[in-house]
Amino acid sequence: MATIKASLTLNSPGVLTSPLSLTVNANLTVDSGSLIRQKVKGTAADSNDLAIYVANQCSDRAYLYIKNLEKELENYVYVHNDTDTGLVAKIGGGEFAFLPLNPDKKHEVYATRVDTMIEYGVFGNDNSANPYGGT
């Protein structure tokens, strides 16, 4: 087992009358995960989607970090699972998300623009029966 320290700091001197400053830390016990930089081909939920997590790739729980490396805010990246109709997240250019995934479902990404570059990583406890790279 390994530990990932995940920290989030939110700062704003002006969104409230008192400055907002929040830092939270979580130590996640995981045994697998890596960071990947890849281009997204698809621009709709179809067969051109980029698979970022296969169903049951991880046991129990999985965490996704994903950043949209586009410079234009309106060049979005859309995260969804392959069985439901809605979105898990819609991430603007330059923005990131860190969220728990439903480990039972395949998750895919499409984007506003072809060849949108993203950086992502899934961290969790690997399930060797369903490897990310396939068998």
Add this chain to the structure above:
Amino acid sequence: MATTTATITLSSADLTGDALSLSSTATLTKAGTLTGLSQTTGIGRKTTTSTSQYTLFDGDAYASSAHKVYLKNTSTVATEYFTIEINSEQMGKLYAGDWCFFPWEANADTNDIKITPSVSTSLTLEYALFIGD
């Protein structure tokens, strides 16, 4: 307009052969603009006392926009979690001490963010919503 930044740091000395160290900062802006967010719920807490589903943010109450959501399970009991649901889809489970941060587009009345505690005893979720107008 206010400038609000979110910085994430992921680090691990033992997950990979080379130490993992990542830091990324985003300035939170209104949808489709470079204007900073001007509204927030502030940092709040919700304590639940049943395993019923609770509506944390009602999609009907916010315009379709690029809101940002922060959630943290403040429990210290490792087995206790909140199941997070968006638009009736399970996003995932937020276990004790874990947090998440993600954009939210309230693009329909039904696009709520709901939470379901795993226990009927007291369980507290810390939250903040930065509203994209």
